[in-house]
Amino acid sequence: MERQLTGLLVLALLAGCASPPAPPQLVDQQRYTQDMRAGSAKFSWPDGRNPDLGVLAEKSGPGPDKAPAGSERIVLEITNSCAWYLGWEDARKRGDQTAQTAALKVMDEVLPTFSPEDPDGQRYARETAAKAKAGDGSLAADYVANNCESVLWK
Template sequence: MERQLTGLLAVALLAGCTAAPPAEPRLVDQVQYTRDMRDGSARFTWPDGREPDLGVLAEKSGPGQDKAPAGSERIVLEITNSCAWYLGWQDARDRGDQQAESAALKVMDEVLPTFSPEDPDGQRYARETAAKARTGDGSLAAGYVTNNCESVHWK
């Protein structure tokens, strides 16, 4: 996740605003972004062994010397949480832990598709990923991890 992600996040956050004139988004600096990321992380559940290093995540995805729209950390946390659950599901499968695999699949099926209401294609992808995982096919989960999770550092 590079700093360019911040610009894409701003566009995604503003994309659904067509009924009223767009309000100027509140912008935050790196310090506030990091604080918001730490606060926002508490609203997510994380599988065992897959909690992100929030300091590194905020540094890599935040605005640096610039400013980012307030709330943009939510999208980064949603992406990272999806990474955690897809990897947690695969970790559980690899070690034969059916209880952890089932718990991860439940989150993949019920929680991840609710992320990013402004991105129906992303929600559809999450539903398809969970459906394939239920049949034992981890190809979509693996593809998501390859494309979105490389720079995440886990604690």
Template sequence: MERQLIAALAAVALVAGCATRQPATAPASFVDQQQYTKAMRDNSSAFTWPEGRTPDLTVLAERSGPGPDEAPAGSERIVLEITNSCAWYLGWEDARKRGDQSAATAALKVMDEVLPRFSPEDPDGQRYARETAAKAKAGDGSLAADYVANNCESLVWK
């Protein structure tokens, strides 16, 4: 009987704690296509790109942007992170194919040290990036190839 009473009191305490007023969060802001395109151009300079794998930002913004609607502010960052990951995975593979050990090593360094820090709100994505880098270091490009096949098909490079 005491256990039931203690459990009931604990449940009431938890519910009461949930009912306390939470601080208000800032309202989400949205951008139109023009603002999205500008944000993409402005934020792309924060990324490094392997030789031959710089995205055509006009095409990228047009294809990924909100068009006649609106997109959440900051969504261009996610698109740029995905595009940058594509660029480095493809850049690593390009360097391997042409036997450019220096470029392949530089790409592996970015794959290992930079890409896993993208999207802190997505721990599964970060884990995938770490696993991809570890496999690539061991000479296995299968995860990088899977990522490219699933995320990079429509990209246009300059």
């Protein structure tokens, strides 16, 4: 009986391990930087809020190590959120209703779609947009204070 149970256990384990997930592809700093430059083109950026991608890749990349391919997307999403939150605040300060409306549209329609693997982040983006529409920039300011300090803008 023990032998049969052991055999069944081994078969069950093998069946469960028949298709292990593929390990993530890893990239070096050079490839990470290339991927960041290519990925950046997929985002829209408000006037005056384009990140220095060389500096961003250097600060966020793997350095002498390797990083999972695609990890630059998360950094670009965070940086793009920073750009739009700051762009919205810049437009408010200078009274530019057109730029403010454009930024609110991105904040409301685009930023909440970032990082589908992070529903809490998406909820935060929706709440930030709703508050901003009501004239309350507190969540946007909090996000900027916690995530955007090291971004160098061009």
